Amino acid sequence: MIKQFSKIVNFKTTTTGCFNQCGSIRFFAAAPAKDAGNANEKVKASVFVKSRGSVKSVGIVGLPNIGKSTLFNALTSSNAAMAANFPFCTIDPNIGKVFVPDERLDLISKLLKTQSKVGTQLEFVDIAGLVKGAAEGEGLGNKFLGNIRNVSLILHLVRCFEDKDITHVSEEIDPVRDIETIEMELILSDLQSLEKIIQEAGKKKQSNPEIAQRIELATRIAKALEGGVPARDIEIDEKEWPAFQSLHLLTSKPTIYTCNVSEQDASTGNKYTEKVKDFSRSKGLEIDPVVVSAKIESELANMESEEEKKEFLDLYGLTNNGLSKVINGARGLLGLQSYYTASEVECRAWTIPIGTKARQAAGVIHTDFEKGFIKADTISYNDFIACKGDEKVAKEKGKQRQEGPNYVVADGDVMFFKFN
Ligand SMILES: Nc1nc2c(ncn2[C@@H]2O[C@H](COP(=O)(O)OP(=O)(O)O)[C@@H](O)[C@H]2O)c(=O)[nH]1
Ligand SMILES: [Mg+2]
Structure with missing residues (x-):
């Protein structure tokens, strides 16, 4: 029997009324996209993170009094009205969920006059200020370092x-000194965990190849950390990736430096942000620092209408709010893109790594879709808009393609999956 995805969703939304809440609508990427290299080739661990990673939550990390909570509150309350539909959006005062702004999803839903629109969500965590000595337990240091372990991406905010x-x-x-202070604490904390891991593993049977590999890898990483190199920059191969991942190191997390500037500097940056940019590039970070003004974000959070927000951004020469900048940075860093499922009942955005094939992309919605995959009726985003969202018109114009399991999904594709 052939089933069509949109029908399944209709069923779930109407009968349980909680597909949104229960479904996996977090900003995530389940499917391995493309191979980070052949099995024996060593590449930076960050390459594996990029093709296999996921973004469930972003931790805002930094020294005390630099605007972390201000930014967190602004980001997480800015679309509180929309988030209010979700019963457990405030899990904890320091954890908040945000809808990822998505103009394409807005337009698709507008064309279809859809009843419900589900964007991807991203969780932010306001991690209390770390100070020098945190790894030694200074200022509740260990607790906060533990909080960082649970996030999938670090937004390192600097004043x-x-x-x-x-x-x-x-x-x-001196933002560069501040970054170095925090990163030193993360390195020290990782060194402590590696020491424990090596000790524990050392008590077990050394003849077990898995244990031997774990010890070898942990020792190699510890050596690099001692030289100031974060775990994400360590070269590993395909076989080592599972062990690497299981170490849960703080310095393996993808990181975006984010500069908190005054309102006046929001569109241009300033001498401090330039220093952070130079530092970031010298460290080989793929994404340039993001410049935001926590003050502006707070003001925006209090505004109701989109026009008012736009006028306010214009005033400071800005086209995007801070949330969009942070999200674009995170997506770039992790090589993520979106595809859409669209019907009159529900339009929805799904996040996948660039390079994901149709079968695995379907699996992000449900594993059954992946297992029983038959084909995906696909309309590229621009064609979908040009046909005003009318599937029939798209079909007549030959703009609806029937793609097989190995089709590499393009950013913005509107897809209808058929499966057994
Ligand atoms: N002038 C200025 N003050 C800010 C800015 N961002 C935050 N602050 C202020 O700095 C203080 C500390 O901010 P907070 O968000 O609590 O810092 P946290 O300790 O990093 O969470 C508060 O008084 C904020 O109002 C900013 O962009 N400009
Ligand atoms: Mg705070």
């Missing part, structure tokens, strides 16, 4: 604004 009324832990503003 790039001057304000004599807001005390900085050090006398002067």
Whole structure:
């Protein structure tokens, strides 16, 4: 029997009324996209993170008093009205969910006059300020480091604004020093965990190849960390990836440096953000630092209408809010893209790694779709818009393609899966 995806969704939304809440609508990427290399080739661990990674949550990390909570509150309350439909959106005062702004999804739903629109969601965690000595337990350090272990991406916020009324832990503003302070704590914490791992593994049978590999890898990473190299920059091969992942190291997390600047500097950046950019590039980070003004984001969070927000952004020469910038950075860093499922009942965005094939893309919705995959009726985003969302018109114009399991999904594809 051939089933069509949109029908299944209709069923779930109407009968359980909680598919949104129970479904896997977090911003995630389940399917391995493309091979990071052949089995014996060593590449930076971050390459594996990019093709196999997922973004479930973003942790805002940084020194105290630099605007973390201000930014967190602004990001997570900005679309509180929409998030209010979700019963467990405030799990904890320090954890909040945000709908990923998605203009394409907005337009698709508008064309179809759809009853319900489900964007991807992203969880933010406000991790209390880390200080020098955190790895030694300073200022509840260990607890906060533990919180970082649970997030999938680090948004490392640094203070790039001057304000004599807001005390900085050090006398002067120096974001690069601040980054180094925090990263040193993360490295020290990782060294402590590796030491424990090596000790524990050492008690077990050394003849077991898995244990031997774990010890070898942990020792190699520890050596690199001692030289100041984060785990994400360590070269590993395909076979080592599962063991690498199981170490849960803080410095293996993909990281975006984010500069908190004054309102005036929001569109241009300033001398401090330039320093962070140079530092970030010298460290080989793929994504340039994101510049935001937590103050502007707070103001935006209090505005109701889209017009008002746009006018306000214009005032500061901005085209995008901070949330969009952070999300675009995260997507770029992890090589993620979206495809859409669309019907009059529900339009929905799904996040997948670039390079994902149709069968695995279907699996992001449900494993049954992946197992029983037959084909995917696919309309590219631009064609879908040009045909005003009318599937019949798209079919007549030859714009609806029938793609097989190995079709590499393009960003923005509108897909209808058929499966057994
Ligand atoms: N001038 C200025 N003050 C800010 C900015 N962002 C945050 N602050 C202020 O800095 C103080 C600390 O902010 P908070 O978000 O609590 O910092 P956290 O300790 O990093 O969470 C508060 O008084 C904020 O109002 C900013 O962009 N400019
Ligand atoms: Mg705070």
